[in-house]
Every structure is written in structure tokens, then in C-alpha cells.
Amino acid sequence: AQTVTQSQPEMSVQEAETVTLSCTYDTSESDYYLFWYKQPPSRQMILVIRQEAYKQQNATENRFSVNFQKAAKSFSLKISDSQLGDAAMYFCASVSRLTFGEGTQLTVNP
Amino acid sequence: SQTIHQWPATLVQPVGSPLSLECTVEGTSNPNLYWYRQAAGRGLQLLFYSVGIGQISSEVPQNLSASRPQDRQFILSSKKLLLSDSGFYLCAWSGGARGTRYGYTFGSGTRLTVV
Numbered sequence: 001a002q003t004v005t006q007s008q009p010e011m012s013v014q015e016a017e018t019v020t021l022s023c024t025y026d027t028s029e030s031d032y033y034l035f036w037y038k039q040p041p042s043r044q045m046i047l048v049i050r051q052e053a054y055k056q057q058n059a060t061e062n063r064f065s066v067n068f069q070k071a072a073k074s075f076s077l078k079i080s081d082s083q084l085g086d087a088a089m090y091f092c093a094s095v096s097r098l099t100f101g102e103g104t105q106l107t108v109n110p
Numbered sequence: 111s112q113t114i115h116q117w118p119a120t121l122v123q124p125v126g127s128p129l130s131l132e133c134t135v136e137g138t139s140n141p142n143l144y145w146y147r148q149a150a151g152r153g154l155q156l157l158f159y160s161v162g163i164g165q166i167s168s169e170v171p172q173n174l175s176a177s178r179p180q181d182r183q184f185i186l187s188s189k190k191l192l193l194s195d196s197g198f199y200l201c202a203w204s205g206g207a208r209g210t211r212y213g214y215t216f217g218s219g220t221r222l223t224v225v
Contacts, residue, residue, distance in 0.1 A: 033211045033213070035213045042218075043219050043221075044216065044219070045200065045202075045214075050211075052211065091153060095211070095213075098154075098202075098213070099156075101153055102153040103152070105151075
């Protein structure tokens with residue numbers, strides 16, 4: 001069975017600063033994918049970034065990047081130049097059948 | 111392009127009443143389909159998934175059932191709702207086989223309140 005753990009129920013960041021959200025996972029699969037999803041107050045689930053486990057290079061999407069440490073089974077999300085619109089619940093997830101962590105509520109302070 | 115539709119957006123039902131939530135996907139064929147439930151402020155719990163018409167797998171024993179009568183239609187049902195069935199229900203799809211490498215696309219969700 002797969003497990004995904006997000007140890008930070010809540011985080012806050014000042015606008016324009018950088019914040020890192022933590023995630024650890026456990027899987028017996030050798031080929032897998034990891035995702036970060038964002039859920040704003042509208043509750044629509046939005047894919048933020050994905051990482052293929054066989055790739056050493058960390059994924060980057062504009063202001064969002066990941067720090068993927070395969071041996072440590074760690075997959076953190078870094079948000080640079082935080083904006084008010086980044087305020088949301090963030091979920092780390094692992095396939096197969098997308099197992100989600102419990103989420104981290106991110107507050108962005110003006 | 112592919113789109114996913116889920117309805118209704120909000121539903122208030124009395125205890126003991128039946129339930130039917132519907133989800134349809136457009137612009138793709140033979141998708142994998144999923145039903146998730148989210149309790150307030152919590153993570154997502156996978157309820158059912160389907161890899162084809164009539165093929166349903168249940169992850170958690172409960173008061174709910176799912177059906178896939180057509181390739182791109184996924185229905186979540188209950189014969190008699192319980193208070194504990196309240197929550198936010200999300201439908202999602204992914205490409206079949208290795209399509210899950212791209213993640214899931216979610217519908218806009220249904221907020222169910224059982225009173």
C-alpha cells in the first residue's frame with residue numbers, strides 16, 4: 001500500500017517571499033509519479049506540478065518547483081515570489097490510484 | 111480538449127433518502143474514472159474506480175455504490191443515505207493504462223449534506 005504524509009497542517013508566508021511545503025511518501029513501486037495539487041476555496045482541484053520518479057532533475061513550473069529526494073522518499077514543493085492567489089490547500093499525491101496526503105493549508109499574508 | 115462535468119454542485123438530502131451523483135467526461139475514450147470523498151479540511155479518500163464499462167472496484171466498504179453504464183459516464187449512488195455520508199464528492203478521470211502518469215483531472219465537486 002502507498003502512503004503519503006504531509007506533516008505541516010498549516011503554513012503561512014508573506015507575499016513575495018518563498019515557502020516550502022513538505023511531503024514524504026512510501027511506495028513499493030519502482031516506476032511512479034508524484035504530484036502536487038492545489039485546492040483553492042472554490043474546492044476545484046488543480047494540478048500544480050508533476051515529477052517522474054525515474055528523472056533525477058527536479059520539475060519546475062514557473063514559480064513552483066520541487067525538491068525530489070528519491071532515496072529519502074521526500075517530495076517538497078517550493079513556491080517562490082508568493083502571491084495572494086497562492087493561498088489554498090496543497091495536496092501531495094502519489095500514483096497509482098492517486099493516494100493523497102492530508103494537505104497543507106497555505107496562507108499568504110499581504 | 112477533454113472536459114469533465116459533475117452535477118449537482120450542491121445537494122441537501124434527508125437521512126434514508128436515495129442518492130445519485132453523475133459524472134461525464136468529454137473528448138476522450140476509455141478513461142479511467144474515480145470517485146473521491148473529502149471530509150471538511152481533510153485529504154481525499156478514494157471510494158471507487160473504474161477502468162471500463164461495468165468494471166467497478168471499491169476501495170472502502172460503505173453505504174455507497176458506483177456504476178459505469180457508458181464509457182464516459184460514472185454514477186455514485188446510495189439506496190439510503192446516512193448522516194456520515196455528508197461530504198464533498200469529487201469525480202476524476204485519467205488516461206487509461208499509463209495515462210495516470212499525467213495525473214488526474216477533477217470535476218468541480220458536489221457538496222452533499224445529509225440532514
